[in-house]
Amino acid sequence: MTTAVCPACSTSSLAVSQAEDAQANVFLSLPEIHCAGCIGKVERALNGLDGVRNARVNLSLKRVAIATDLPVATLVETLEKAGYEAHPLDSKLLDTGADPQGRALLFRLGLSGFAMMNVMLLSVSVWSGAEAVTRDMFHLISAAIALPVVLIAGQPFFHNAWSALKVRTLNMDVPISLAILLAAGMSLFETLNGGEHAYFDAALSLTFFLLIGRYLDHRSRSAARSAASELSALEVRTATRMRGEATEIVDVTDLAIGDEVLIPTGVRVPADGELLSGQARTDRSFLTGESDAVHLQRGEAVQAGEVNLGQPFRIRATAVGEDTTLRRVAALVETAEGARNRYTALADRAARVYAPTVHLLALAAFVAWLAATGDVRHAINIAIAVLIITCPCALGLAVPAVSTAAIGKLYDLGFLVKSGTALERLAEVDTVVFDKTGTLTLPGFDLTVSDLDPDQRAVARALAQSSSHPASRALTEALSGVAPATVTDIEEVSGHGVVGRWNGKTVRLGHGTWLGASFRGLGLGIGDAATEIVQSEKLRPGAPEAIGELKAMGYDVILMSGDRTAAVEEVAARLSIPDLHAGVSAEEKHAILGRLAEAGHKVAMVGDGLNDAASLAAAHASIAPSSALDATRNAADIVVLRETFADIPKTFRTARAATHLSRQNFGIATVYNMIAVPVALAGFATPLIAALSMSSSSITVLLNALRVRWVK
Amino acid sequence: MNVLVFLIPVSLILGGIGAAAFIWTLKTDQYDDPAGDAARILLDEDGPDAGPIEDSKEN
Known part of the structure; x- marks a missing residue:
């Protein structure tokens, strides 16, 4: 162990920092950092952890290189506590060397x-x-x-x-x-x-x-x-493989057909396979655009890219790597001729x-x-x-x-512009088409809790916090300022909800039908009385403002989604988008864009799913959120690194x-x-x-x- | 005009020193994070807050 001669030497000496950079084994993307204070806070927070040997922020790349043995999740959590969004990057895919x-x-x-x-x-x-x-x-x-x-x-x-x-x-x-x-x-x-x-x-x-x-x-x-390499690196490509009853973390590329893979809650399925566990709930919206979860029974097919929304489950891999449906569709999109190839730069x-x-x-x-x-x-x-x-x-x-200058400015605002001509094309646009699921809406619910009285809120909070169901978690979040009531004998009734006792009465949180009420959605029952808690899809922060501003700037805004008509209409009404297409498949989306182009419109497409990727490539200019699949991000011209959409109108103005x-x-x-x-x-x-x-x-x-x- | 005999070599040497310094900055990676380096001069590295950074700087 060697100690630097003086504190300043260790940070200012280039030789030292290079040696430390070489050891860095974890890279995190920090889209929100922008100033000296951020560098200080991030480095202090990380270096304050036991087990972090060194952390150094690169402000130009908005990235921190860390030499550590700690799990990545701990580091991300530490930074989130310090107030910074952090995404792990796969160091193997990252181009860390000088240019x-x-x-x-x-x-x-x-x-x-x-x-x-x-x-x-x-x-x-x-x-x-x-x-x-x-x-x-x-x-x-x-x-x-x-x-x-x-x-x-x-x-x-x-x-x-x-x-x-x-x-x-x-x-x-x-x-x-x-x-x-x-x-x-x-x-x-x-x-x-x-x-x-x-x-x-x-x-x-x-x-x-x-x-x-x-x-x-x-x-x-x-x-x-x-x-672009950073974005591919955003997806850490590991899978949890079962070895008998023991688990091991392996690289996705090392998976073989027949392997048994465990998919923890909230994680993307790494390979096509058949379900070994009794049942599972997954989010398949990247393929279909549908916001509702898919319920699967043992033996049913699971596709790579689906996200596990329920309990951890196991699959037996039937197709891996480039053979998965996801990769095959993505490869098709990548070879499709994009608008950028037909465009001649100024x-x-x-x-x-x-x-x-x-x-x-x-x-x-x-x-x-x-x-x-x-x-x-x-x-x-x-x-x-x-x-x-x-x-x-x-x-x-x-x-x-x-x-x-423009790309640099947009990067500071959290937008990645992937080519210079993207701005030129974006400037010519007169129509903006939004996808719904995953783009304007995020996983989760907005719950209307304003209809509940204080007692109901306290009881709902107590019941919700004892369950890990997505609706309960959303409710806990919505009621975060409420002190929970003292509810005893809390029990989770699988498939129905949570039940407990409060002030001598039975209190229940769950489906309306289970509570014996006339509504079907989420409700709270105290004694025999049931109150509905209205659920609606969670809007992406900044989306309403962005759409309002785009309309004010004179753009035609269209909502296009593979989801049910009712769900699409509801979101369109909340965002006041008059023009909508619901229940459209990937091909239909593509065709709608084609018709708009024939009518002389120049269309910007904003979408995240694989069902949007072809449309993103075909549109005159395209934008994808960073949560999109990498095939979709590759097809897009501009990637929104931050969660909020509030600055999207600014990209249009800057492009013009x-x-x-x-x-x-x-x-x-x-x-x-x-x-x-x-x-x-x-x-x-x-x-x-x-x-x-x-x-x-x-x-x-x-x-x-x-x-x-x-x-x- | 004889002064040129000195002045021209002097100006060329000064220019050469400038060019050499530039090549040195290039070789020592000083253009990798221009935004960060500009911001770092504002950080109070010797302040009490910065303690943990220095303590963990051991290899």
Whole structure:
């Protein structure tokens, strides 16, 4: 055991923290942390536990790495007590290592930045009037710095341009690479021949600004990728296998056909199988959308993905891994063509027009000047100046800067945006379709307890807290502020409810029919009198506000569910959604979306079940809660990490603002080009003008992009 | 103009030091959690509250 020399050393020393990170064996996702106070509280809470060797929060990834031997459940519970939602992540699926590609880009960015600053300083001397030998010397030093840096830092562009040229297409990187290489090559030639104009600073600032765009793009894409791997890692893939009477925890991938598997309460079934226990109650809503539990008898089939709502039960596995119904359906969804594949991003549309135009313009300048003056060197110089001036610095930054800022902002609000084009597509949407079960409603009930008098509440509380039935637990929660009455002889009557004695009377909590009342739902009986406790589905927090706001913003809101008409109508009425489709299957959902698209609507789909996955992929844009199955989350563009839906309208507003700002950025870049290009064509472009127009347009575009953060 | 003989190497060396420092920050993982590192300077690590963190920092 070694102790750090001083308290501060142990936390500030990078070597120590790296060594500790390497030992971290448990990773928890903390979607709600956002500040220094959160870091402090989380680390204090975890490090205060016996058995936690080290806990370190990564605020950028909203994740904590813990080195511990404690069970994950203890850690999650500790954090929940401290006030933070925590989800365990599967460390095997998690990409915990550093990101080598991002680091290489950052290295190139830094290198070209430093080189650009130095060469720019040398260029200032040239612009301020250095002449003859002095100028040549400055040019030579610039060349010595610029050439190796351009060759190293420009590689991402050369690579992409080369792979595009190999298949005989043009992309944005072809004009970029041409401009960088020609600018450097022509400047070298001019320097060696004692020429007046050298564009080393332009070649470097081009590389630098474009690398900023590349790096931002990479950051948001790798964030999405790590987020996607984090989401798959959210499902800890273990199963409890029976070895005779003993249990062992095994990886789901190690399960074999014929294995006996125990499914504890509240856990997803890991494999298809047949029920070995007498009976079971499961939630199959991910397949059907039905909110009611399914009752199964011994021997009946259980499918992977169902959630055990009742007592623990055992199954014998009949299909495991990729052969389960769940995986087969999920695989179908994953191969289905999604809307995102048909969509062309704004930047790509711009590049298609842009790349040929620039080349033609440069060629025209060359031909015209050659014809007019007969001076090949001068004509080449002007053509290259046109290429440099029109080089898409600002264009390369316009979209990545905006989408990075927007995605970062939404991430802080608890939304994972999986692609930059998701925001563009979301901005075009005019109709929002919600699924019901698991999306607008959550497992559990809202119970109306306001009809009960104080005595009834106290008795109900006493009876409810002694039972573990879901309805009882919901009732205990609803009555959490009520002191329980003294009820004696409490007994649970299986299939009916709870019975006890209070003030000499028999008190019962259970089905209306069992209480001898006229209603069928949950009721409380004191003596012979029975009162109904009205049960309704539990709405997701923030859902009513979100739907109200979306309607106010002018979106058509539609509710679509596989559940019974009555249940769907009830929820639609509570959320005041006029338009609803009940009892629809996965295919019908898909067809309804198709009809909406044919009618010219652009639809955003919000859903969580496997029956929604195909619709999510087919919709113009899609959103899924983080509680959804991973196939569904994979199909969605945006994943809501927090439980509440209250901020959903904000994603729509941010998406609209981001697209608007991207277009505005294109506009700004075009204006700069419209001023600079005629100057270049006329042969007046000097390296100074190139440097000015390039830097100012790039900086304007970057600053404009940051405005997306101000969207309320 | 002879002063350039000193000034140019000096400016190049200064630039080189900057670039080397940048590469050092890159090599030592200082860009892995920019948001967290920015927030951590606000944490009072020596305060009485932080006691348990330090106590458990034993390997």
